[in-house]
Amino acid sequence: xxxxxIVQKEAGLKYLFLTFLKIGCVSFGGHMALIxxxxxxxxEKDKTLSQENLLNAVSIASLLPGPLAVNVVSYIGxxxxxxxxxx
Numbered sequence: 001x002x003x004x005x006i007v008q009k010e011a012g013l014k015y016l017f018l019t020f021l022k023i024g025c026v027s028f029g030g031h032m033a034l035i036x037x038x039x040x041x042x043x044e045k046d047k048t049l050s051q052e053n054l055l056n057a058v059s060i061a062s063l064l065p066g067p068l069a070v071n072v073v074s075y076i077g078x079x080x081x082x083x084x085x086x087x
Contacts, residue, residue, distance in 0.1 A: 011080040016083045031068040
């Protein structure tokens with residue numbers, strides 16, 4: 001399993017906004033259920049993120065204070081669109 005060899009598509013701000021809006025509107029359950037939906041949408045369906053990057057996001061987010069799902073999607077936004085993710 002070589003996740004690094006996956007060709008990742010360019011993710012713009014519009015893509016990130018619409019994807020996370022859709023996930024936020026239709027998903028329910030705990031934080032891990034939300035992360036599973038992010039995995040299905042962004043890794044399996046759209047191929048904009050690798051499995052390794054999502055695991056890194058979960059690892060870092062579990063160390064930070066605050067809701068895990070919010071920290072994970074913040075990391076993903078920063079990873080995919082460096083400069084505009086936190087404004």
